[in-house]
Amino acid sequence: MLLFFSVSLTCLFYSSAKRNDSPVIGILAQEIRSPKPNQTAYIGASYVKFLESGGARVVPVMLSQTLEEYKRLFNSINGILYPGGRASIISSRYQRAAQIFYELAVEANERGDYFPVWGTCLGFEQLFYLTSVKTTLSFTNTSGVTLPLSFTNETKGSRLFKGFPAELMEDLATESLTEHSHKKGLAVSTYHTNEELKKFYKVLSTNTDGTTEFLSTFEAYDYPFYGTQWHPEKNAFEWRNPYIPHSPSAIKTTFYMAEFFVSEARRSFHRFRSEEEERKALIYNYSPVYTRPQSLFEQMYLF
Ligand SMILES: *[C@@H]1O[C@H](CO)[C@@H](O)[C@H](O)[C@H]1NC(C)=O
Numbered sequence: 001m002l003l004f005f006s007v008s009l010t011c012l013f014y015s016s017a018k019r020n021d022s023p024v025i026g027i028l029a030q031e032i033r034s035p036k037p038n039q040t041a042y043i044g045a046s047y048v049k050f051l052e053s054g055g056a057r058v059v060p061v062m063l064s065q066t067l068e069e070y071k072r073l074f075n076s077i078n079g080i081l082y083p084g085g086r087a088s089i090i091s092s093r094y095q096r097a098a099q100i101f102y103e104l105a106v107e108a109n110e111r112g113d114y115f116p117v118w119g120t121c122l123g124f125e126q127l128f129y130l131t132s133v134k135t136t137l138s139f140t141n142t143s144g145v146t147l148p149l150s151f152t153n154e155t156k157g158s159r160l161f162k163g164f165p166a167e168l169m170e171d172l173a174t175e176s177l178t179e180h181s182h183k184k185g186l187a188v189s190t191y192h193t194n195e196e197l198k199k200f201y202k203v204l205s206t207n208t209d210g211t212t213e214f215l216s217t218f219e220a221y222d223y224p225f226y227g228t229q230w231h232p233e234k235n236a237f238e239w240r241n242p243y244i245p246h247s248p249s250a251i252k253t254t255f256y257m258a259e260f261f262v263s264e265a266r267r268s269f270h271r272f273r274s275e276e277e278e279r280k281a282l283i284y285n286y287s288p289v290y291t292r293p294q295s296l297f298e299q300m301y302l303f
Pocket residue numbers: 037038
């Protein structure tokens with residue numbers, strides 16, 4: 001009898017405590033430039049597909065919620081992604097929500113409650129600004145280019161690229177597999193003069209527009225925070241611009257980035273208080289709309 005108990009308890013411990021195989025990740029919505037009565041915020045569907053392809057379910061993180069609502073959601077989800085776009089990183093509803101989740105994530109991780117955060121493009125820049133309000137970005141001539149990554153000496157020991165096949169790392173370093181759509185970036189020279197950023201973020205890759213060398217991939221030293229100035233989700237899921245790469249290595253790039261971030265979310269054990277609350281929060285309650293040719297996205301969720 002005693003033996004039976006200890007065995008079953010051990011099994012319980014291992015199955016429930018080591019890994020969360022049902023991760024749910026939030027994606028931050030952002031303001032629509034010319035809103036309509038029922039369409040004030042959006043999420044590009046490629047971000048949703050990106051996380052789904054790694055084995056996560058997605059909940060939209062709506063704008064203008066109360067702090068209490070955001071806290072409740074934070075304690076229900078296993079990570080958050082700040083997508084690209086055009087919102088202000090200094091003052092917008094996107095920035096407000098990003099800051100609340102960033103502060104909750106810093107505090108949670110410090111007490112051992114694992115909570116990963118990912119920033120893509122605008123989200124990548126947003127993370128710098130949240131870490132250091134002294135962040136200044138430089139103009140870069142990079143709206144619509146594809147580039148190989150210039151890996152740094154830190155790449156080899158990184159968490160982010162550890163699981164990538166050697167062949168894919170070689171392709172990433174030599175082929176233009178990463179798509180950039182931004183007009184600003186964090187110059188490497190600026191990074192080196194900002195102690196707050198230097199202490200917090202490990203640079204995993206850089207790029208240049210020919211004039212300015214800027215950060216293109218980071219991971220935080222002491223927190224599960226990651227970011228890319230480029231768009232890993234576009235290779236597999238966006239077709240509007242002819243320069244978006246769709247080669248086998250480009251698609252693998254999408255997949256390995258998603259696989260990595262979702263594997264980080266599996267280390268979080270936040271959960272919704274009830275199945276009903278989870279069901280109501282999931283993005284499955286909304287339908288993506290086919291938005292070509294007006295939009296940069298094939299499909300968007302509009303809220
Ligand atoms: C906005 O949404 C509400 C509630 O779903 C609906 O009743 C109303 O007709 C919608 N208005 C427009 C302009 O679509």
